[in-house]
Amino acid sequence: MEFVVFWVPAVLAVGCGALVFRFDSMARATFSLLASLLCTGGLVVLLGLDYLGVVVVLMMTLEMSVMAVFMVMYMMNPAGLTPMTMTHNTRAAAVVCGLLFALLAAGILSAPWPDRRGRPPDDPTLDLGMSLMGPQMLTMMTLAMALFATIVATVVLATRRGRYDRLGDGLRARRADDPVPGGVGR
Amino acid sequence: MSAEPFLLLAAALFCVGLFGALTQQSIVMLMMGLELMLGGVILAAATVWRHFAPATADGQVLIIVAVTAMALEMAVGFAVVTALFRSRETDMTDMAAELKE
Incomplete structure (x- = not known):
């Protein structure tokens, strides 16, 4: 089984x-x-x-x-529908990956792994939650900041119009040149 | 069941993903390789938690970090592809080599 x-x-x-x-x-x-x-x-x-x-x-x-x-x-x-190769450097990559796998497998099979310390808690999820809200809170906060930064970065990267499109090269336009004007007082 | 088969599987997933990341020209396919590599990392972290240090939650926290890295990689990757496609009409790594020249 x-x-x-x-x-x-x-x-x-x-x-x-x-x-x-x-x-x-x-x-x-x-x-x-x-x-x-x-x-x-x-x-x-x-x-x-x-x-x-x-x-x-x-x-x-x-x-x-x-x-x-x-x-x-x-x-x-x-x-x-029209098959085409979208790869490069296949042979060298295969050699690199084969060697890496051989190295990792040799390490896994020959390493003197330590004995298990302690036993799994009855509820690992509770353990994880307590850890994230306790000793690992810095990890959680770093992840939160990284996620927030990603939201900003993806919007900046994916948007078609930047601030120079809206306010001119010197950013001096009094009124933003938007395709659909909007906002309060604009 | 011992830890070795799980770790060997994690290593295999990592290496298959690395092969994809090294060989694929399309950025989206390259990201698929990275996802597979991170899948290997997740499996290895779960194995280490289960077989060597189940008393602390550090292995589980490492999985959370890897899963978050997967999500961030996807989001930023697609944003970069979108930006690249808008300016160069391309989604291939070889055609986006301006910095190299």
């Missing part, structure tokens, strides 16, 4: 992950990545972290749906 519960999602995760870069169709690539990440989330649940596993599953489902839309918007050949 343990064999099936671990190895089926494990093989699916790596297999679907590899297929992402083999598919011509962008929708297939996106959903292959989703399958891979769902298996990863399932394995996190298997490791006893129910809450985080479900968070990974839900977040990835939403993220990949958004990604599919962007893929179709931006890719030159989203449906894969």
